[in-house]
Amino acid sequence: xxxxxxxxKATWCPxxxxxxxxxxxxxxxxxxxxxRHRVVLVSGIGQAAKLPHYVREPINVFNGLHGRAIPxxxxxxxxxxxxxxIITSGEGDMYGEGGNHLLHAMRRxxxxxxxxxxxxxxxxxxxxxxxxxxxxxxxxxxxxxxVAGAFNPLxxxxxxxxxxxxxxxxxxxxxLEEMMVAALAHKGxxxxxxxxxxxxxFNKINTFKWYKDRVRPLDSAYDPFDxxxxxxxxxxxxxxxxxxxxxxxxxxxxxxxxxxxxxxxLVGRYExxxx
Amino acid sequence: MDLNIRIAGxxxxxxxxxxxxxxxxxxxxxxxxxxxxxxxxxxxGGLNWYDIxxxxxxxxxxxxxxxxxxxxxxxxxxxxxxQVAEGGLILYDGEAPDGVVGxxxxxxxxxxxGNAIMGNAVAAGAVFGLLGxxxxxxxxxxxxxxxxxxxxxxxxxxxxARRGAELVTAHAGRLTAxxxxxxxxxxxxxxxxxxxxxxxxxxxxxxxxxMSPSTGVLNFMAGMSERYGVLVEQAEDEIAALNMVCGATYxxxxxxxxxSGGGFALMVEALSLAGMLELPVLVLLAxxxxxxxxxxxxxxxxxxxxxxxxxxxxxxxxxxxxGTLSQAYALAREALTMAHRYQSPAIVLMDQYxxxxxxxxxxxxxxxxxxDRALTSDGGPDYRRYALTDSGVSPRAIPxxxxxxxxxxxxxxxxxxLTEDLHVRVAMVDKRLRKEEGLRSECLPPxxxxxxxxxxxxxxxxxxxxxxxxxxxxxxxxxxxxAMLHFPQVWPLPAEAVRAAIGERRRVICIEGNARGQFASVxxxxxxxxxxxxxxxxxxxPFTGQEIVRRVSP
Numbered sequence: 001x002x003x004x005x006x007x008x009k010a011t012w013c014p015x016x017x018x019x020x021x022x023x024x025x026x027x028x029x030x031x032x033x034x035x036r037h038r039v040v041l042v043s044g045i046g047q048a049a050k051l052p053h054y055v056r057e058p059i060n061v062f063n064g065l066h067g068r069a070i071p072x073x074x075x076x077x078x079x080x081x082x083x084x085x086i087i088t089s090g091e092g093d094m095y096g097e098g099g100n101h102l103l104h105a106m107r108r109x110x111x112x113x114x115x116x117x118x119x120x121x122x123x124x125x126x127x128x129x130x131x132x133x134x135x136x137x138x139x140x141x142x143x144x145x146x147v148a149g150a151f152n153p154l155x156x157x158x159x160x161x162x163x164x165x166x167x168x169x170x171x172x173x174x175x176l177e178e179m180m181v182a183a184l185a186h187k188g189x190x191x192x193x194x195x196x197x198x199x200x201x202f203n204k205i206n207t208f209k210w211y212k213d214r215v216r217p218l219d220s221a222y223d224p225f226d227x228x229x230x231x232x233x234x235x236x237x238x239x240x241x242x243x244x245x246x247x248x249x250x251x252x253x254x255x256x257x258x259x260x261x262x263x264x265x266l267v268g269r270y271e272x273x274x275x
Numbered sequence: 276m277d278l279n280i281r282i283a284g285x286x287x288x289x290x291x292x293x294x295x296x297x298x299x300x301x302x303x304x305x306x307x308x309x310x311x312x313x314x315x316x317x318x319x320g321g322l323n324w325y326d327i328x329x330x331x332x333x334x335x336x337x338x339x340x341x342x343x344x345x346x347x348x349x350x351x352x353x354x355x356x357x358q359v360a361e362g363g364l365i366l367y368d369g370e371a372p373d374g375v376v377g378x379x380x381x382x383x384x385x386x387x388x389g390n391a392i393m394g395n396a397v398a399a400g401a402v403f404g405l406l407g408x409x410x411x412x413x414x415x416x417x418x419x420x421x422x423x424x425x426x427x428x429x430x431x432x433x434x435x436a437r438r439g440a441e442l443v444t445a446h447a448g449r450l451t452a453x454x455x456x457x458x459x460x461x462x463x464x465x466x467x468x469x470x471x472x473x474x475x476x477x478x479x480x481x482x483x484x485x486m487s488p489s490t491g492v493l494n495f496m497a498g499m500s501e502r503y504g505v506l507v508e509q510a511e512d513e514i515a516a517l518n519m520v521c522g523a524t525y526x527x528x529x530x531x532x533x534x535s536g537g538g539f540a541l542m543v544e545a546l547s548l549a550g551m552l553e554l555p556v557l558v559l560l561a562x563x564x565x566x567x568x569x570x571x572x573x574x575x576x577x578x579x580x581x582x583x584x585x586x587x588x589x590x591x592x593x594x595x596x597x598g599t600l601s602q603a604y605a606l607a608r609e610a611l612t613m614a615h616r617y618q619s620p621a622i623v624l625m626d627q628y629x630x631x632x633x634x635x636x637x638x639x640x641x642x643x644x645x646x647d648r649a650l651t652s653d654g655g656p657d658y659r660r661y662a663l664t665d666s667g668v669s670p671r672a673i674p675x676x677x678x679x680x681x682x683x684x685x686x687x688x689x690x691x692x693l694t695e696d697l698h699v700r701v702a703m704v705d706k707r708l709r710k711e712e713g714l715r716s717e718c719l720p721p722x723x724x725x726x727x728x729x730x731x732x733x734x735x736x737x738x739x740x741x742x743x744x745x746x747x748x749x750x751x752x753x754x755x756x757x758a759m760l761h762f763p764q765v766w767p768l769p770a771e772a773v774r775a776a777i778g779e780r781r782r783v784i785c786i787e788g789n790a791r792g793q794f795a796s797v798x799x800x801x802x803x804x805x806x807x808x809x810x811x812x813x814x815x816x817p818f819t820g821q822e823i824v825r826r827v828s829p
Contacts, residue, residue: 005699007692040674042522045684053683053692058656060674061691062525063683064518065548071482071515072522076674078506079480079526083675104511260506266479267527267673269504270645 067097472607550590573815598740654678745820
């Protein structure tokens with residue numbers, strides 16, 4: 001039988017950053033010591049959102065609608081807070097179509113880990129501007145260049161009190177894995193990991209080399225709990241792009257504060273759950 | 276016999292509080308009480324009214340005229356005076372013009388040693404006085420109502436009620452009122468009845484964006500959160516609400532959302548997702564008139580076609596339409612059960628009229644009796660979430676156990692992974708639609724009321740049950756043979772069985788709260804009905820039994 005329909009074969013372009021991201025995720029899940037039966041990968045729609053189908057070993061998958069990864073992930077965590085719920089989706093999905101959900105996920109601080117593949121372009125729809133495209137970027141749809149300003153996920157997240165805010169780059173596999181492991185270890189609620197990633201087909205500006213020349217891992221003296229410093233770091237974009245854990249705080253997770261969940265996961269209390 | 280009391284005033288004046296108090300008080304003395312509400316979309320001002328119909332026999336509908344108008348503002352008096360029945364009385368909160376019983380409820384409450392809030396007790400006392408009911412029984416009821424607030428508050432309210440009754444004894448007018456009979460003590464409303472049905476059936480997660488007239492259900496379930504272990508989440512929008520419900524059901528928790536037409540419109544893509552992922556989502560859609568924002572606080576039955584057709588692509592769903600409060604309770608369970616049995620969305624259509632309706636009825640069972648979630652426990656390494664079966668229903672496992680549960684909004688293989696294999700595609704469409712046959716075979720039959728051989732048959736669905744039933748009784752009392760066929764489930768219908776139930780009649784009249792006869796269209800399209808008359812109402816107000824009699828009569 002031909003492998004035309006073999007779901008284990010990734011449909012991404014050769015050289016796409018997604019290949020590196022899925023490898024890093026597989027390794028991070030293993031390094032974090034997670035039981036794959038108790039992990040759910042949630043995604044929306046887009047090239048990045050196909051990732052859950054291409055992981056190394058079987059895992060639970062909820063591949064939902066475009067822009068709507070966060071609501072089912074939130075509910076999953078509330079229905080069974082013993083599951084590790086990881087979103088892997090693109091910036092069009094998470095910052096564009098689903099922007100409102102991102103705001104409210106950060107407000108709630110629900111314990112979901114969001115890994116956002118950010119290639120500054122819409123790839124599945126074949127090369128239109130994304131919310132993070134730099135002004136001036138030309139595409140078939142924006143032949144005179146993008147006029148709107150670029151969405152800054154990190155600054156937004158910090159301003160909303162997101163409890164874990166990090167950035168990495170697909171071209172730094174060790175660093176990326178490190179950031180994923182740190183996000184998975186975060187027990188204090190919602191974690192946003194923005195992953196810079198070249199699109200080898202549609203983004204001819206933000207290439208591997210472009211990112212490689214600019215990304216600068218934060219040094220060990222950097223204190224992510226310093227909010228003012230974090231805001232400053234989040235706005236750094238251009239000749240130097242800082243990567244690492246940009247910001248953290250000590251908020252308690254949403255699910256840990258709901259009285260109804262004190263007795264254990266909702267799903268486990270079905271047969272006789274009258275208090 | 277029966278009698279209608281209309282309490283009217285501005286939003287924020289306590290019209291609803293006074294009405295609720297009286298319904299409970301009348302139930303406590305074994306009358307049959309039935310209330311409906313008419314209110315404007317505002318928090319203060321305007322003109323709202325609350326009708327309480329009383330009888331010595333069970334009631335099914337509101338009525339048009341008031342026998343006793345309790346007017347709290349000059350506007351209420353002016354606007355609603357023309358609808359007071361001949362021989363009726365008016366009780367006015369203020370200096371009364373001729374022919375009206377006037378008293379300042381709040382001032383009297385203060386004089387009687389209470390505070391302005393206790394004006395309601397003064398009014399209740401006055402109403403009891405005008406109707407000739409035993410005031411001591413009202414005082415007993417106030418003792419129960421305010422039991423938790425302590426003896427002082429009880430005594431103050433009792434004094435207020437007595438003061439109100441005393442003052443009306445000076446007035447000559449009296450109304451002939453129905454006598455207490457066998458009215459049940461238990462009082463509930465549509466929102467609470469549906470909410471209780473959902474809680475006792477095992478709904479564990481509710482995610483909604485508040486929207487009239489559905490919010491009462493959401494509030495009720497939030498209040499029951501601890502008792503039944505229900506997590507109620509206020510979603511950022513309706514898109515999130517139904518997507519959350521999809522996530523919760525995937526995790527194994529029976530879940531639902533509450534909304535109205537405009538909110539449901541935003542949920543449509545997620546409904547299609549539930550169809551594709553085969554998730555047992557439950558939607559309560561409390562209808563109000565549209566299009567767009569329409570009349571936010573009024574009633575209508577305009578969203579039937581929307582719910583039947585909502586969602587891109589083709590997938591099964593079950594749609595229920597309770598006609599009474601006990602049916603609202605029972606159909607919450609039925610809808611949740613069928614959603615799980617067929618792993619498909621279920622929608623319950625109510626409306627402002629039914630949601631806000633209060634009445635006394637035999638108690639609803641509050642015991643927790645969770646439905647069968649129809650889960651499989653034998654997932655293993657070879658588990659396939661979408662295994663092809665004869666019924667179309669695949670074994671459903673939930674994440675966290677032995678099975679890996681994979682689901683995808685793309686067309687997918689039996690193991691849940693996305694595919695573009697067009698043979699698989701066809702097999703999956705067929706599998707999903709086979710479930711519709713199962714749902715159709717378990718469709719609740721319509722209920723016939725009235726003589727089976729009646730020449731005239733009224734067809735109705737949802738909340739028009741009561742007004743139609745009252746009309747049938749009125750026709751019967753006049754020796755006219757008219758029957759009704761009420762549909763508690765409106766989709767998917769077994770066409771042959773429905774055709775047989777309708778039978779051969781001289782007149783078939785479909786009664787609907789919309790302009791185009793949406794249900795009649797559904798019946799015609801399915802082949803269950805060839806032609807019928809339409810009796811529609813779409814001004815935002817509910818049908819009454821009297822109106823149906825008037826408009827159906829040849």
